[in-house]
Amino acid sequence: MKSQLYKNNETISSRIVKRAKQIPNNVAVIFNNSELSYSELSEKVGEATFFLREKGVGHGDIVAVVAERSVEMLVGILAILSAGGAYLPIDPKLPKSRINFMLEDSNAKYILINRGLIQKLQLNNVIVLEDIKIREYPHNYECSVTGNDLAYVIYTSGSTGKPKGVMIEHKSVINFFNGIAKIVDFSEGKKILALTTISFDIFVLETLFSLSQGLTIILANENEQNNPKLLAELVANKVEMIQMTPSRLQLFVNHDQELKCFSRLKEIMIGGEILSKRLLDILRSNTQAKIYNMYGPTETTIWSTVSILNDDEKINIGNPINNTDLYIFDENNSLVNEEGAEGELCIGGDGLARGYLNLPNLTNEKFIPNPFNNGKRIYKTGDMVRILSGGGLEYIGRIDHQIKIRGHRVEVGEIETALLGYEPIKQVVVTSRLGKNDICNLYAYYVTDLKISTKKLKEFLSDILPEYMVPSYFIQIDTIPLTPNGKVDRQALPEPEIILSNNEGFNSKHECNQSVTLEYKIIDIVNDVLNRTISLNALDMNIEDLGIDSISFIKIITELEVAFSFEFRDEDLVMKNFPNIQALAVYVKRLIKYNNAGPAESQAYS
Incomplete structure (x- = not known):
């Protein structure tokens, strides 16, 4: 039985405001060794909120945040939510064409941006984050925000060649807040690292959820985020809780094989990709922290299931958080629940997204009526799972060609569509393979009559796709193998190692x-x-x-x-x-x- 633990008028901003009033002198954010208390953060957010309201931002408006890591970035997000708008997080490192598409598709009313990015990105309707300063504002003004209002829109890879915007409401985020707090110890005053890029939804856990719980956020700057040595020092000196993908964990292991920098950690949350037994064993051997494996698509609000892996023999994605229902359907769309059964995982409950922005047909395709709960929906994840003995689920793969790269969900169809835009290329198939240290690499097989350098192909794609979606290897072949019914036979593609070993530069x-x-x-x-x-x-x-x-x-x-x-x-x-x-x-x-x-x-x- 589900037990709803929140009211419809609860919002992300109301939760954080309530917490800030309880602990005004506690440290809310540490960035570049500068501290900001909860009361100081509240003051800055209040100023920025009133500023945005004066600019006309209100109920239902989408406001983009194109910003480098900074306190201003965090203040901007909180102000958008407090003003009644929904924030659209955009990584400024993305290709200009992709940024422009998201801004146009979302019809963003304004763009909050760092001053240093204005000349580089050349965007319109911008508000400079560093310039939001107001001497006085009415501290008692109220904004009519409810749980049914849109909180954020996050774009994920789309199989049609364009990214798609996932719309998440306040009530779904609040449900996640309640659910995860019952499983993981987010005690007031603990220090958590905010490491994730702004456009990845798990950023919400590191920042907004942590503020609602009264934690201190250690906000990694751009250098610390990208430099494993600096990041290890930051974690070793200040951090008690960390959330990361297995790829990021591998970076830590590469730099510090014994993970000495993890000695202070009390909780380690892993998610976004498949966690290998090898990495789990390294963690178990080198830390006393609780190790959590997290699973959840963006469409069901951050994490939907959690398992504790300190003692489990088999890596699993665990059990659902509060107000979340799991269903497993076999290939005949029949519900299965016996031990060892496999099928597609579908998720219902209060964490479901409103749908995809401007894509009603795709929304209806992926968010279907719940046959077991009249008037409710379930989301078809496309993830295959196996039911384990004693409860819990084991992730076993995809039913389509979607993959995970560094925690980001990638539709290979989007990469293939982009490559076909390079005129000499006639056909293309993109696949992924696990390399050494369980790192996932992308391989692009293409057919063309011309000799094309890998450098040119990478330069072409870098103007269209995020860096993590650009294949590591480009392999020219004569024809794309097909199955008897005319579909691409991915299993028959040549082994990349054989082809690459024949290229110039490869030898014994x-x-x-x-x-x-x-x-x-x-x-x-x-x-x-x-x-x-x-x-x-x-x-x-x-x-x-x-x-x-x-x-x-x-x-x-x-x-x-x-x-x-x-x-x-x-x-x-x-x-x-x-x-x-x-x-x-x-x-x-x-x-x-x-x-x-x-x-x-x-x-x-x-």
Whole structure:
């Protein structure tokens, strides 16, 4: 039986305002070593809310937030909610064309933006976050916001070639707040890391939910978010709770194999991708924290199920949070509930989204009438699960070609549509494979009459798609294999390792072990991390063309530091600083020379 623990007039902002009044002097946010109390945060949000109301923002209006990580970003989101609007979070690193599509599709009334991004993005109807300052405003004014109002719109990948906006109401978020608080210990005063990008819905847990519970948010800045060394230091010194994807966890492991930076952690929440047994074992061996596995599509509001994995033999997605119903249907659309049964997971309850913005047909396709609860809906997740003994569910895959990359849901159809926009390409199929350390890589197989460089294809896609949706490998083939009924036969696609090994720059591992030169040592390390065989011919190849992504890059850096007994400077732990392996070799030589130099010479290198 469901038990609704909230009223329809409860909203995200009313919850946070209530908490702020209870603990005005507690620290709400720490950013760049500066602290902001709950009362100070409330004052800033009040000013910004009144400012937006004076600008005409009100019930039902969508306001975009295109901002870098900052206190102003957080204040802007809270002010939009308090004013009665819904916020649309947009990562400023996204391609300009994608940002423009989301702004046009959502009909965003205004765009809250950092001053430093104005010239770069050239957007209209902007409000500069740093300029929102009001000397006086009526502290007792009220905004008529209810639980049925829209809270946020988050765009996810769409199979038609365009992203789709998921509409989430306040009451769904409040239901999530209540449900997750009953499972995980979000005690007042605890310090939680806000690490996730603004356009990923789990950002809501790290910030809005944490504020409603009276926690202190440690807001990672742009450098800390992207630099594993700085991030590890931040976690080790200040953080008690952390939420992250398995890909992010792998970055921590690459930098700190014994996870010493996790020594203070009390709760670790993992979600957004499949958690491997290998990573779970590393966590269990190196931390005393409670380990939670979280599952939930954006359409059902952040996390819908939770399991505690400290003692479980089998990794599972657990059981539903409060006011959430799970249904498993077999291929005949019959409900199954016996142990060992498999089927598509469908979710009902109070966490369901309103639907997809401007896409009524897709909404009706994915949000269907609940045959067991008249007048209610269930969401077809497309995820296949298996019922475990003793309760709980095991995730076993997708019924379609949707995948997860670094926690982001990706429709390969969107990537395929984008690639077909490159005129010489006639056909394309995008697939994913798990590589070393359980990292998921994208492979694009394409048919064309011309020779196209990988660099050109990546540059083309980078103007259209987010960085995480650009394939790591592009493989030209003569024809796309088909099944007897004319569908793409993905199982018959050539093994990428066979094709890539024939490309220039790839050779036998034996060759790489014949020399003791620095370049060969670096090549050996790259080969070991990628589980691939490249030769010196690859030194000048683009680093991304070799299949090196941000995660494998950090692993390579860690191995180089061990091999040559030095540390990369913090500001150099950025992949874009090294366009190829040769640039990496030059940097390593310089650091070796610096470390071996005398005091006078060392001064010259600094």
